[in-house]
Structures are given as structure tokens and as C-alpha cells.
Amino acid sequence: MNAAAALLLITAVSTILTTATGQPDDVAQPEWSLWPYKHVHISNELGSSVVMTVHCRGKRFLTKTKDLGVQYVGDGGEYTWRFKPGFFGVTKYPCHVTAVHGSQSVHVDFVSYSSRSRHAFVEHKNNVYWAVKRTGVYARDVTKGASGDVLKYVWVHDS
Numbered sequence: 001m002n003a004a005a006a007l008l009l010i011t012a013v014s015t016i017l018t019t020a021t022g023q024p025d026d027v028a029q030p031e032w033s034l035w036p037y038k039h040v041h042i043s044n045e046l047g048s049s050v051v052m053t054v055h056c057r058g059k060r061f062l063t064k065t066k067d068l069g070v071q072y073v074g075d076g077g078e079y080t081w082r083f084k085p086g087f088f089g090v091t092k093y094p095c096h097v098t099a100v101h102g103s104q105s106v107h108v109d110f111v112s113y114s115s116r117s118r119h120a121f122v123e124h125k126n127n128v129y130w131a132v133k134r135t136g137v138y139a140r141d142v143t144k145g146a147s148g149d150v151l152k153y154v155w156v157h158d159s
Helices: 003-019
Strands: 038-044 053-060 065-072 078-083 091-101 104-114 125-135 138-141 150-154
Touching: 003 125, 003 138, 038 065, 038 091, 053 078, 065 078, 078 150, 104 125, 104 138
Parallel strands: 038 125
Antiparallel strands: 038 078, 053 065, 053 091, 091 104, 125 138, 138 150
């Protein structure tokens, strides 16, 4: 077996192992696993009954993009999903968030999870938390609560 075929076989097996769990989404996972789930939480802290839209897509090495669809998150609500990172290469979840502040429409694009750039967010027990506020998107350190929020991305005002 040549190197390319071996790499393809290893990638296929790791993809199967990292995506097939045989458990429904609402079943609690053990604290430790060889390939633990990662959970991303994006909370709407815009206030004033502002509804935000969140559209994220996942990409893993040698797999097609997984579109999570457009989600509408009300004031005080949270959008959460889970995934298993790829064994090889990069796992990345870029997101596009839009909202209307008064009469001004705003948007922001950010990477909610990337296996290569962990400095951009805080991960705690396989969970990554983001807080969307009037000034932008904040990485949240849940061990510190809201006082641990760090502004990472600012809103872009639509014309």
C-alpha cells in the first residue's frame, strides 16, 4: 500500500470514529473520551428584545462543509451545537451573525472554533462560550463569568 492510500484509509477510519457515536444528542457524555465532543455556545446578550441570526458552517480536513443553517436567537437565548473534531488536520466553525440595533443593521464574521487557533477563544471542559453584545462578540471564560468576557470581534455597520 502506498503512502497516499494509507493516508486515505487512516483519514476514512478517523472520520468514521469521530462522527459515529451511536448516541442521541441529549445523552450525557462521559467527562473524558478518546474523541470527546466539543460544544460551542453563542448567547444573545444584545438586550432590548433584539433577535440575532447566526449562521455557522463546519469544515474538517478532507470532508465536505457542514452547514448548520440559519438560527434565530432571541434576547437572552443561546444557540448551541456539538461536534467531534477531526483526528487529522483542522476543524473550523466560522459563523456569520446579524442583528438590527435601532434602525442600524450590523453583522460580524468570526471563527467560533478552530483546532489551530485556540488563542482566539477560551475552552473549558470541551465547551467554548461566546457572548454577543451591543459592542461585538466576546469570548467568555465561564470560570470568571461575565467579568471574564474579552472583546474579540466588533460589529460591521451595513450601509
